[in-house]
Amino acid sequence: MAAKKIILHFGKDISDKPIIYHLAKDYELVFNIIKANVNPNKEGTVVLELTGEQYAKGLEFLESEGVRVQPLAEQLSRNELKCTSCGACTDICPTGALYLDRPSMEVRFDSDSCVLCQICVKVCPVKAMEVKF
Known part of the structure:
Protein backbone atom coordinates (compact mmCIF):
# COMPACT_ATOMS: atom_id res chain seq x y z
CA MET A 1 0.00 0.00 0.00
CA GLN A 75 -3.14 22.52 0.84
CA LEU A 76 -0.79 23.62 -1.94
CA SER A 77 -1.83 25.20 -5.18
CA ARG A 78 -0.22 26.95 -8.11
CA ASN A 79 -2.29 29.82 -9.42
CA GLU A 80 -1.98 29.19 -13.16
CA LEU A 81 -3.23 32.67 -14.01
CA LYS A 82 -0.42 34.30 -12.02
CA CYS A 83 2.32 31.79 -12.88
CA THR A 84 4.73 32.96 -15.58
CA SER A 85 6.69 29.63 -15.61
CA CYS A 86 9.88 31.50 -14.68
CA GLY A 87 11.22 28.39 -12.95
CA ALA A 88 12.30 30.07 -9.70
CA CYS A 89 10.31 27.51 -7.71
CA THR A 90 11.72 24.56 -9.66
CA ASP A 91 15.31 25.53 -8.85
CA ILE A 92 14.61 25.66 -5.12
CA CYS A 93 12.17 22.72 -4.67
CA PRO A 94 14.04 20.10 -2.59
CA THR A 95 11.93 17.15 -3.76
CA GLY A 96 11.40 18.02 -7.42
CA ALA A 97 7.64 18.36 -6.89
CA LEU A 98 7.81 21.53 -8.99
CA TYR A 99 9.57 21.04 -12.31
CA LEU A 100 9.78 22.44 -15.82
CA ASP A 101 8.03 20.29 -18.39
CA ARG A 102 10.12 19.95 -21.52
CA PRO A 103 9.88 21.00 -24.31
CA SER A 104 6.99 23.32 -23.36
CA MET A 105 9.00 24.84 -20.45
CA GLU A 106 5.86 25.15 -18.34
CA VAL A 107 6.00 24.68 -14.57
CA ARG A 108 4.29 21.47 -13.41
CA PHE A 109 3.44 20.26 -9.91
CA ASP A 110 3.60 16.66 -8.62
CA SER A 111 1.63 16.74 -5.36
CA ASP A 112 2.78 13.23 -4.37
CA SER A 113 6.38 14.49 -4.09
CA CYS A 114 5.52 17.66 -2.14
CA VAL A 115 6.48 17.84 1.55
CA LEU A 116 4.93 21.28 2.12
CA CYS A 117 8.23 22.95 2.98
CA GLN A 118 6.82 26.24 1.61
CA ILE A 119 10.10 27.35 0.05
CA CYS A 120 8.33 27.80 -3.30
CA VAL A 121 5.88 30.24 -1.71
CA LYS A 122 8.75 32.41 -0.48
CA VAL A 123 10.69 32.49 -3.77
CA CYS A 124 7.86 32.92 -6.28
CA PRO A 125 8.23 36.47 -7.66
CA VAL A 126 4.58 36.69 -8.77
CA LYS A 127 3.12 34.96 -5.67
CA ALA A 128 1.60 32.15 -7.73
CA MET A 129 2.31 29.48 -5.10
CA GLU A 130 -0.29 29.37 -2.32
CA VAL A 131 -0.27 27.19 0.79
CA LYS A 132 -3.19 27.11 3.20
CA PHE A 133 -3.34 25.42 6.60
Whole structure:
Protein backbone atom coordinates (compact mmCIF):
# COMPACT_ATOMS: atom_id res chain seq x y z
CA MET A 1 0.00 0.00 0.00
CA ALA A 2 1.34 3.43 -0.96
CA ALA A 3 1.91 6.06 1.71
CA LYS A 4 -0.63 8.86 1.80
CA LYS A 5 0.23 12.36 2.96
CA ILE A 6 -2.22 13.99 5.31
CA ILE A 7 -2.42 17.00 7.61
CA LEU A 8 -3.69 16.56 11.14
CA HIS A 9 -5.13 19.56 12.97
CA PHE A 10 -5.06 19.27 16.78
CA GLY A 11 -6.96 21.47 19.21
CA LYS A 12 -5.53 22.37 22.61
CA ASP A 13 -7.95 19.97 24.31
CA ILE A 14 -6.32 16.92 22.69
CA SER A 15 -2.71 18.04 22.19
CA ASP A 16 -1.51 16.10 25.25
CA LYS A 17 -2.95 12.74 24.10
CA PRO A 18 -0.65 10.09 22.54
CA ILE A 19 -2.69 9.95 19.33
CA ILE A 20 0.17 9.22 16.90
CA TYR A 21 1.34 6.43 19.20
CA HIS A 22 -2.08 4.78 18.94
CA LEU A 23 -1.95 4.89 15.14
CA ALA A 24 1.21 2.79 15.25
CA LYS A 25 0.36 0.53 18.19
CA ASP A 26 -3.36 -0.11 17.76
CA TYR A 27 -3.73 0.15 13.99
CA GLU A 28 -0.24 -1.01 12.92
CA LEU A 29 0.20 2.06 10.73
CA VAL A 30 3.63 3.25 9.67
CA PHE A 31 4.09 6.99 9.86
CA ASN A 32 6.70 9.55 8.92
CA ILE A 33 6.33 13.02 10.43
CA ILE A 34 7.25 15.47 7.66
CA LYS A 35 6.47 18.67 9.51
CA ALA A 36 4.95 19.63 12.84
CA ASN A 37 3.95 22.93 14.40
CA VAL A 38 2.47 23.61 17.83
CA ASN A 39 1.62 27.16 18.84
CA PRO A 40 1.78 28.56 22.41
CA ASN A 41 -1.91 27.72 22.88
CA LYS A 42 -1.04 24.03 22.29
CA GLU A 43 -2.96 23.93 19.02
CA GLY A 44 -1.07 22.41 16.14
CA THR A 45 -0.71 20.76 12.80
CA VAL A 46 1.24 17.68 11.80
CA VAL A 47 2.03 16.68 8.22
CA LEU A 48 2.34 12.89 8.00
CA GLU A 49 3.02 10.17 5.49
CA LEU A 50 0.84 7.29 6.63
CA THR A 51 0.59 3.74 5.34
CA GLY A 52 -0.82 0.40 6.44
CA GLU A 53 -3.61 -2.09 6.00
CA GLN A 54 -5.83 -0.38 8.59
CA TYR A 55 -5.47 3.13 7.13
CA ALA A 56 -9.24 3.78 7.01
CA LYS A 57 -9.72 2.57 10.60
CA GLY A 58 -6.85 4.79 11.69
CA LEU A 59 -8.54 7.82 10.10
CA GLU A 60 -11.79 6.93 11.86
CA PHE A 61 -9.90 6.79 15.15
CA LEU A 62 -8.34 10.21 14.53
CA GLU A 63 -11.71 11.78 13.80
CA SER A 64 -13.29 10.13 16.86
CA GLU A 65 -10.56 11.76 18.98
CA GLY A 66 -11.37 15.20 17.57
CA VAL A 67 -8.49 15.45 15.09
CA ARG A 68 -9.37 17.18 11.82
CA VAL A 69 -7.79 15.29 8.91
CA GLN A 70 -7.09 16.77 5.47
CA PRO A 71 -5.24 15.35 2.47
CA LEU A 72 -1.99 17.21 1.87
CA ALA A 73 -2.72 17.84 -1.81
CA GLU A 74 -5.56 20.18 -0.87
CA GLN A 75 -3.14 22.52 0.84
CA LEU A 76 -0.79 23.62 -1.94
CA SER A 77 -1.83 25.20 -5.18
CA ARG A 78 -0.22 26.95 -8.11
CA ASN A 79 -2.29 29.82 -9.42
CA GLU A 80 -1.98 29.19 -13.16
CA LEU A 81 -3.23 32.67 -14.01
CA LYS A 82 -0.42 34.30 -12.02
CA CYS A 83 2.32 31.79 -12.88
CA THR A 84 4.73 32.96 -15.58
CA SER A 85 6.69 29.63 -15.61
CA CYS A 86 9.88 31.50 -14.68
CA GLY A 87 11.22 28.39 -12.95
CA ALA A 88 12.30 30.07 -9.70
CA CYS A 89 10.31 27.51 -7.71
CA THR A 90 11.72 24.56 -9.66
CA ASP A 91 15.31 25.53 -8.85
CA ILE A 92 14.61 25.66 -5.12
CA CYS A 93 12.17 22.72 -4.67
CA PRO A 94 14.04 20.10 -2.59
CA THR A 95 11.93 17.15 -3.76
CA GLY A 96 11.40 18.02 -7.42
CA ALA A 97 7.64 18.36 -6.89
CA LEU A 98 7.81 21.53 -8.99
CA TYR A 99 9.57 21.04 -12.31
CA LEU A 100 9.78 22.44 -15.82
CA ASP A 101 8.03 20.29 -18.39
CA ARG A 102 10.12 19.95 -21.52
CA PRO A 103 9.88 21.00 -24.31
CA SER A 104 6.99 23.32 -23.36
CA MET A 105 9.00 24.84 -20.45
CA GLU A 106 5.86 25.15 -18.34
CA VAL A 107 6.00 24.68 -14.57
CA ARG A 108 4.29 21.47 -13.41
CA PHE A 109 3.44 20.26 -9.91
CA ASP A 110 3.60 16.66 -8.62
CA SER A 111 1.63 16.74 -5.36
CA ASP A 112 2.78 13.23 -4.37
CA SER A 113 6.38 14.49 -4.09
CA CYS A 114 5.52 17.66 -2.14
CA VAL A 115 6.48 17.84 1.55
CA LEU A 116 4.93 21.28 2.12
CA CYS A 117 8.23 22.95 2.98
CA GLN A 118 6.82 26.24 1.61
CA ILE A 119 10.10 27.35 0.05
CA CYS A 120 8.33 27.80 -3.30
CA VAL A 121 5.88 30.24 -1.71
CA LYS A 122 8.75 32.41 -0.48
CA VAL A 123 10.69 32.49 -3.77
CA CYS A 124 7.86 32.92 -6.28
CA PRO A 125 8.23 36.47 -7.66
CA VAL A 126 4.58 36.69 -8.77
CA LYS A 127 3.12 34.96 -5.67
CA ALA A 128 1.60 32.15 -7.73
CA MET A 129 2.31 29.48 -5.10
CA GLU A 130 -0.29 29.37 -2.32
CA VAL A 131 -0.27 27.19 0.79
CA LYS A 132 -3.19 27.11 3.20
CA PHE A 133 -3.34 25.42 6.60
